[in-house]
Amino acid sequence: MGANGCGKSTFLRICAGLLSPDSGEVVVDGELGFCPQDGGTYDFLLPEEHFALVGAGRGLDRARSRRLGRTGAATLHWDPAGGVQARHLSGGTRQKLNLVMATLGDPDVLLLDEPYQGFDRGTYVDFWQHVWRWRDEGRAIVVVTHLLNQLDQVDQVLDLTPGTREAVA
Amino acid sequence: MRILTVAEMALREISRRRGVLVLLLTLPLVCYLVRHDQVGQSIRFVMLGLAWAVSTAALFASGTSRHVEPRLRLSGYRSHHLYLGRLVAMWVLGLAVAAPFYTLIAVDRGGDVRLGALAAAMALAVTVAAPLGLLIGALVPRELEGTLILLVTISLQMMIDPADYLTRLTPFWSSREIGTYAIDHTGTEYLVRGLTHGIVVTLLATALVAVLSAIRLRTRPHLRYAPR
Numbered sequence: 001m002g003a004n005g006c007g008k009s010t011f012l013r014i015c016a017g018l019l020s021p022d023s024g025e026v027v028v029d030g031e032l033g034f035c036p037q038d039g040g041t042y043d044f045l046l047p048e049e050h051f052a053l054v055g056a057g058r059g060l061d062r063a064r065s066r067r068l069g070r071t072g073a074a075t076l077h078w079d080p081a082g083g084v085q086a087r088h089l090s091g092g093t094r095q096k097l098n099l100v101m102a103t104l105g106d107p108d109v110l111l112l113d114e115p116y117q118g119f120d121r122g123t124y125v126d127f128w129q130h131v132w133r134w135r136d137e138g139r140a141i142v143v144v145t146h147l148l149n150q151l152d153q154v155d156q157v158l159d160l161t162p163g164t165r166e167a168v169a
Numbered sequence: 170m171r172i173l174t175v176a177e178m179a180l181r182e183i184s185r186r187r188g189v190l191v192l193l194l195t196l197p198l199v200c201y202l203v204r205h206d207q208v209g210q211s212i213r214f215v216m217l218g219l220a221w222a223v224s225t226a227a228l229f230a231s232g233t234s235r236h237v238e239p240r241l242r243l244s245g246y247r248s249h250h251l252y253l254g255r256l257v258a259m260w261v262l263g264l265a266v267a268a269p270f271y272t273l274i275a276v277d278r279g280g281d282v283r284l285g286a287l288a289a290a291m292a293l294a295v296t297v298a299a300p301l302g303l304l305i306g307a308l309v310p311r312e313l314e315g316t317l318i319l320l321v322t323i324s325l326q327m328m329i330d331p332a333d334y335l336t337r338l339t340p341f342w343s344s345r346e347i348g349t350y351a352i353d354h355t356g357t358e359y360l361v362r363g364l365t366h367g368i369v370v371t372l373l374a375t376a377l378v379a380v381l382s383a384i385r386l387r388t389r390p391h392l393r394y395a396p397r
Contacts, residue, residue, distance in 0.1 A: 014391070017391070018243075020389045024391060025391045025392070025393065026392045028392065029395040030395075033244075042234075042237060044182040045181060053175070053241070057250075085185065104244075105244075
């Protein structure tokens with residue numbers, strides 16, 4: 001967590017290996033799933049085509065990718081069927097697509113950059129319940145946030161605000 | 170398999186941009202009609218219009234993918250899956266755009282030109298244009314700059330004196346040479362030179378795209394995966 005511009009997204013991109021840090025290393029145990037803050041989808045593709053695209057990268061066949069995508073979407077109260085291109089999805093629904101893509105194939109480590117933007121209240125609450133379920137299943141989840149009301153329900157908080165860089169267990 | 174999936178999705182995406190498809194066909198058509206009174210010029214211009222259209226499509230395909238590719242890389246794709254998939258898609262698109270123009274010229278000018286060589290010249294224009302557009306997209310991240318670079322390239326190709334040795338350094342010289350063989354019924358040296366030039370430019374552009382893509386999408390050395 002931290003204030004705007006303090007480097008939360010940069011930190012996550014370093015964890016994902018997309019940016020180099022000044023020093024240090026990141027050790028990942030298992031497969032990575034990454035949900036960027038924005039720009040992670042193709043405007044003219046359907047949600048199910050996004051599932052097929054990500055699934056192929058993870059070595060899943062198309063039918064399984066779509067099934068997993070639909071299941072993930074259903075947990076966020078979203079039905080991706082219907083042939084709506086990503087550009088026509090609302091901001092919140094597009095973010096659900098973004099999140100489902102990141103979790104497709106059950107990666108061991110999830111890096112989520114403010115993944116709940118645009119979610120309604122119910123979906124937001126459900127999202128955190130999913131985070132806790134994923135954690136209980138043995139996955140590591142890093143969530144970038146600037147919202148303070150969930151901090152008592154995570155295992156570790158890293159505050160990147162200048163002058164307060166410390167980890168709180 | 171991953172390359173084909175990327176190619177399929179790139180084709181699906183561009184096929185839904187109906188305005189783009191219309192413009193892709195309009196550009197070579199306008200080039201053809203503007204010089205319709207001259208057999209040679211009209212055919213050379215249609216090939217240039219085709220090359221321009223395909224390289225522009227490739228440039229924009231590269232731009233729309235730039236923000237998605239890092240997550241695809243983390244989803245299991247290697248960089249060559251991504252650029253080769255897009256390259257295949259642009260080649261398929263280019264050949265689909267070229268086919269009606271080949272038919273048009275065959276019907277309109279069939280008696281005046283070597284049709285086999287014309288097909289080779291058009292195919293080579295597409296073959297070179299796709300990696301060239303991807304290369305410009307890889308070199309400059311913003312589409313406006315990329316479009317202007319492409320405009321300069323095509324304008325140079327149009328305006329440069331064909332007798333000038335520098336014309337050999339332009340990317341679509343190959344189509345011009347084979348076009349000359351097809352239109353003016355010259356010797357096979359034009360065909361050989363054109364094919365050689367087109368293959369070299371295609372390989373060079375693809376190699377540069379590969380290098381730039383590998384650098385941009387590389388896994389940084391600070392990240393390592395624990396043994397399982």
